[in-house]
Amino acid sequence: MTHATRSAAPGIWCGEFDLFNNDGLRGPRHAGAGHHRTRVLVRAHGRPLGYLHFDAAPDAVSSREIRVRSVDSFGDSVNADAPEPIADAPFVSVIVCTRDHTELLTSCLDRIQALDYPDFEVLVVDNAPSTEETRELLAAICALDSRFRYLRQERAGLSAARNAGIAAARGEILAYTDDDVLVDRNWLTEIARTFRDEPAIGCVTGLVATAAIETNAEGYFDARSPSWSGRMTSERYDLSGRNDGSPLYPYSAGIFGTGANLALAREAVDRVGEFDEALGAGAKTKGGEDLDMFVRVLRAGFAIAYEPAALVWHQHRADDDALRGQLYGYGTGLTAFLTKYLANPATSLDIVSRLFAGVKRLASIRTATEGRMLDHVEAPAGAWQEEVRGYLAGPVLYARARLASRTRQAGLRRS
Structure with missing residues (x-):
């Protein structure tokens, strides 16, 4: 369309x-x-x-x-008082997954190089690239900055790229961001500070501010994502009473943050495992891998911290067609993620008991988004319809992705 x-x-x-x-x-x-x-x-x-x-x-x-x-x-x-400096800052692995976005990636890495943090490495995972531009860019950067490493992951999919980063990372904290993100200079400092605040924290997310509202597409997406672009209060979540009070918790999409600003403790990753490769951009489901990781971290007994001071700026899709494609992927990713937990006997009743509240929530998104849009912003034609189309397609796409994953794994065992 x-x-x-x-x-x-x-x-x-x-x-x-x-x-x-x-x-x-x-x-x-x-x-x-x-x-x-x-x-x-x-x-x-x-x-x-x-x-x-x-x-x-x-x-x-x-x-x-x-x-x-x-x-x-x-x-x-x-x-407010100035925060205290961090003593004995932990070593952090920054992981940036990218595919054929060299111009955006260049700006992203410039900001990462300028981070005010004493001890970190940067892994750039080039996911199934169609050109050599990212490799050439990293060759130039790595020659001058030993903190940077280039990884090539031929299997397409954001989760596969994230998992390649996990395998290569040396840090006790793994901090993920995207190639269309510009990090604040104190980003890692605030992530590390938050992990130090409470030993039970297994995941930290932060504010993802909108970098520009020059088009209606950017303005619509800004209004569509208030849970991680507009909250200024630190939050803690777990399965022992600290939650958002929603009947959907802990399957509340977006309440914990987003994969564009996501840090995991190595201890948490070792316990819960890698990202699900049946979910995420580049897979059939087009999203949902971050939502799945949030729930798995909580179910493993860790807490999630949302810390707005761990700030990044996100460059939204600027044209209407790109926005519609992204919203379709948000829809498929959300219902694919929910289908995973519906299909799991350990969590199926959790999902069934929340279905009515979930449908009611989804039905309110369009009105809520348009009510939050800034003056002079108009909703792009078809944006909501594409998201709904994604909701409907997600369960089928998850089943196909799971089948493809099993087929691939069976082939690897035979080889």
Whole structure:
């Protein structure tokens, strides 16, 4: 199905302003002539407080105006104390899985190189590439920076790439991000700090802020994903009483975070195992591997921490067709993930008991998303319909993916 791409553009520049440093207003993308409005993520000593919106271009927004409005909007939280430095920072393996996105990857790796963290390595997993561009890029980077390593994974699929990273990583923490993500310089510091806060934590996620709302597609996706792009409060989740109060818990899609900003303790990975290769981008199901990992971490007795200070910026799909494809994959991934737990005798009753609440939740997504959209953003034609089409296809696609996985494993045993 094809749709005409809308010509109207919201023109919203997204940036950040920390009340306690002299960096001024800055953002993941340069401001241009097409930016007529501004959204500012306000921070205090790096801690995100919330967003402010200005009906003006970024160069017309003053530091004084941001500070005054921050006091009015965020109250006493603007006076937050600076966090203590981390002693004995653990060694972290940053894992970036990519496929044929060299331009995006270059920007991603530039930000990773600039991380303010003393002890980490970077594994770039090139997943079933169709060109040699990523290998050539990494050859140049690795020649100058020994922290970087290049891995090639010929079996297509994000889960296969994530698992290749697990096998090669040397860190006690495995921090995943995507090639369309720009990490904050304190990203690893806040991840490590959160793991140190509580030994039971097996997984840390963080705020995934929108890098730009220049198109309706970006604006729609920004409104579609508030659970990990808009929450400014630290949260802890487990199966011993700390939850979101939802009848869907712990199968609540998105409540824990997203795979674009996901860190796992090596101890947790050793206990729960690798990512499910029947799920995830590049597999028939197109998603759901992160949702599955969250549930498995909880069921293994670990806690999940959502820490907004572990911040990254995500560059959303900018055109309507790409957005519709992504939303279709979100739909298939979600119901494929749920089908996995419905098919498991140990969890099938959990899923059945939540079916009514789940259907009710899905039915509310369209209205909720459109209600959260910023002024001047219009919903791209067919976006919701593609997501629904994905919901309907997910169970069948999961069955096909599982069958393909079993066939491949049987072939490996015979060889």
